[in-house]
Amino acid sequence: MSNDLIQALGEIEKERGIPKTALIEAIKVALNTAYKKNFGTAQNVNVELNEITGAVQVFAEKRVVEDVKDARYELSLEDALEQNPNISLEDIVTVEVTPANFGRIAAQTAKQVVIQKLREAERSIIFEEFAEREGEIVTGTVQRIESRIIHINLGRTEAIMMPNDQIPSETYNIGNRIKGYIYEVKNTAKGPNILISRTHPYFLRRLFELEVPEIYEGLVEIKSVSREAGSRSKIAVNSVEDNIDSVGSCVGPKGIRVQNIVTELSGEKIDIIKYDRDPENYIANSLSPSKVLSVTVNEEEKTARVIVPDYQLSLAIGKEGQNARLAARLTGWKVDIKSESQFQEENDFDG
Structure with a gap:
């Protein structure tokens, strides 16, 4: 030398x-x-x-x-x-x-x-x-698929998307451009291990932050998200200023903002819920698109009884209980839904 x-x-x-x-x-x-x-x-x-x-x-x-x-x-x-x-x-x-x-x-x-x-x-x-970018959305190209684990090229390095982080209804092919939420970055002997997800609730949250200027600017805040990836999600939003419509801001002109997110998520249905400090109003809102007649809450047990019109019962509960399940996760309350006639029958029997 x-x-x-x-x-x-x-x-x-x-x-x-x-x-x-x-x-x-x-x-x-x-x-x-x-x-x-x-x-x-x-x-x-x-x-x-x-x-x-x-x-x-x-x-x-x-x-x-x-x-x-x-x-x-x-x-x-x-x-x-x-x-x-x-x-x-x-x-x-x-x-x-x-x-x-x-x-x-x-x-x-x-x-x-x-x-x-x-x-x-x-x-x-x-x-x-990438450790500093944990919690952000990245865009990459599907490089290879091994044992259902998707390797995504991010340029200088690659990320992986495990089966649980993949939307069940989506098909991924080599060369596809996809977005994902970085939820963990590990330092290993072979280099950084970057884990991204398309099913994580925060992926939906970040998509709204990118799509809705009012959220990015702090004028509208996301209070809660509940999600069953690929099927349906609920997101509760609140306006910091009285003159701003929180739900309307997220929907966007002619629904363009929420539609862009629905398209990104391959047609996943998204209910945008208006947050309310009053738990009765909040729970009623969370069961959208169903109409609610009344909500009675038990503060100690964190439970709520919800009465809906008879013709709205199946809509309130949702297919296989999905709507009620998502509403409960969104609000943090255990929700018991009854139709108006069921409620009357119970009261008549008690009487």
Whole structure:
């Protein structure tokens, strides 16, 4: 090796921010390992890298003896005196033992170390970048699909979408451009592991933040989201200012804003609910599109009895109980829905 290596390490320090001293120390460790691998595992050998010239030398500690029995560990007194006339028997001396072809091995080793360190630095940069973006929406291209796990190219790195994070009604093909919500970024030995989801409730929340300027500007706030991905969602919104229609802002002119989100979610139905501090009003709103006659709440048990017109019962409950289930998740209240006639029958029976 030569001074070119030292200059290259200096450039890497400037451009990538990897300390030159750290690179040199890593190369030294790797050179010692490479020597022992190629020339023996003697423990008293040390490989040195000149931090100015880039020269590599191998030194061994040897005991000065009268009669050499193992040249790896011993040096004759005659040879030792040629180096230093003050040497005595049983002294430990340091002798250069650089093999003739070690320069080539050293150059290859240094190159491998530098490449590895650059990879580690790149992984660290990518991890830090995406760790800061946790909770955001990203757009990428489906790169490959393995065991139902979708690998998405994000440019400098890739993200993965597990089966549970995929909308059941959607089909993903290689080359498709898709959006996803980053919900976790892990740092692993192989680099950052970026997990994205299209089923996460916060994916819907972020889509509304991107689509509705009033939400982005803080004029309308999202109070709660409940979602059964690919089928139906409910989102409760509240206006910070009295002159702003929270639901209308989310729907948009001619419904364009919510329709854009529905399209992104492959037709998922979205109920936009007006939040109300009064739990009775809030629960009644949450059962949209059903009409509600009355709501009676039990504050202690966090339960609510809801009365709806007879012809609205199936709509209020929803297919397989979905509407009622989503309303309960949205509000945080356990909801018991009765039709008007059911309620009257119960009261007549009690009477």
